[in-house]
Amino acid sequence: MPGAARPRVTLRSVLARLNSRKVRTHLGTVAGVVILAVLLWRLGTGVFLDGLRRIDGPGLVVALGIGLFTTVFSAWRWQLVAQRLGIRLPLVPAVADYYRALFLNAALPGGVLGDVHRAVRHGQSAGDLGRGVRAVVLERTAGQVVLAVVGASVLLTMPSPVLAEARHVAPLLALASVGALAVVLALRMNRTPARRDRTALRATLDEARETLLTPGVAVSSAVVLAGHVAMFVLAARIAGSAASVAVLLPLAVLALLAMGLPLNVGGWGPREGVTAWAFGAAGLGASSGLAVAVVYGVLSFVASLPGVLVLVARWYEGVRTGSRTAVPDTAVPEPEGHYPRASPVSRAEPSAEVSNVTYGPKESARLSSSRFPFSADPSEGRPMTPESV
Structure with a gap:
């Protein structure tokens, strides 16, 4: 018996270690590195180098223009979601903070740290951390929902390497979704949740419905x-692919869906693997697909580089403000912030009816003693800021 219990304890300890926070944090990075290593082993380093050599100045300028276009509309989406939740978010600071988040997502492992930073900074500056985090989560969820809907439509109707499989899998997924929904409803009907749980769930569903169903x-x-x-098509043209836009569209959808997986190193990993496989299955060559993915990754990183200017400008402004202002021990500075604290929103009223009286400037956010640009504490009343939609 003691000998039989020892393997069980060992297996339990191994599973506990695999489920630890440290392993979960680095699992995505390790998976991204493994995917890139396999691609290098099978296709060689020449594909990476060839893709990098094809990038020229005009391509980088166009990538910066596309990046500005998508960042402005992403920031507008964030602003609309924040307003629905009762948080004031001016568009110009939102664009700057979104650029900063895009750069951090591209430069740091995981691909989401910039969004986490953006959520915390905005919540702290607005005086409501919960709403700030929910605003970013719902904003990113809206992009993923549209990607899923458009992607499913494209993959089910246009020729692609997964057209036959998608048409066979789609009915099964629909039936599975209906069955899962029925099980959830049955469980909810058979149990009596606490009043607090019902209120919190209802409030969360109301927020999601009010934000995700907004036309803007x-x-x-x-x-x-x-x-x-458009960035993917530009990358394909730079990489030397002559495939039409109709052929590239489903391949781009597959690449974008792969980028949503949390198994990457700054966005690199699944995107390159899926793009190489998709191009090979479509008869365009796996090497060509890998070159397109490499060019796309470089162009996306270049499109996020204005975030560096935002980081440096905010850091320098914080240093100048701190050096010019002498703060007595008994006094606390109260500078005017960009995101005033929002007063509580009553769930009995639609959150879309946000009045200037309710959410006008009230109490300003306090300056943080930290002047490091990556600090999670507000340094000037502005929030700290994917790739993904």
Whole structure:
């Protein structure tokens, strides 16, 4: 018996270690590195180098223009969602913070740290961390929902390497979704949740419905998706692919869906693997697909580089403000912030009816003692800021 119990304890300890926060944090990075290593092993480094050599100045300028286009509409979507939640968010600071988030997403492992930073900064500056985080989560969810709807339509109607599989899998997924919904409803009917749980769930569903069904949010998400597809087509042209836009569209959708997987290194990994496979299955060559993915990754990173200017400008402004202002021990500075604190929103009233009286400037956000540009604390009353839609 003792000998039989020892393997069980060992297996339990191994599973506990695999489920630890440290392993979960680095799992995506490790998976992205493994995918890139396999691609290098199978296709060689010449494909990467060839894709990089094809990038020229005009291509970078066009990429910056597309990046500006998609970032402005992404920031507008964020602004609309924040307003629905009762948080004031001016468009110009939102664009700057979104650029900063895009750069952090591209430069740091995981691909989401910039959005986390943006959510925390905006919530702290607005005086409501919960609403700030929910605004970013719902804003990104809106983009993913539009990508899923458009992607399913494209993959089910246009010729692609997964057309036959998609048409066979789609009915099964629909039936599985209906069955899962029926099970959830049955479980909810058979149990009696606490009143607090019902209120919190109802409030969350109301927020999601009010934000995701807003016409402006849907339009901005569609425009952002079109910008990402245009970037993919530009990358294909730079990489030397002569395939038509109709052929590249389903391949771009597959690449964008792969980019949503949290198994990457700054966005690199699944995108390159899926694009190489899709191009090979479509008869365009796996090497060509990998070159397109590499060029796309470089162009996306270049499109996020204005975020560096935002980081440096905010950091320098914080240093100058701190050096000019002498703060007594008994006094706390109260500078005017860009995001005033929002007063509580009553769930009995539609959140779309946000009045200037309710959400006008009230109490300003306090300056943080930290002047480092990556600090999670507000340094000037502005929020700290995917790739993804």
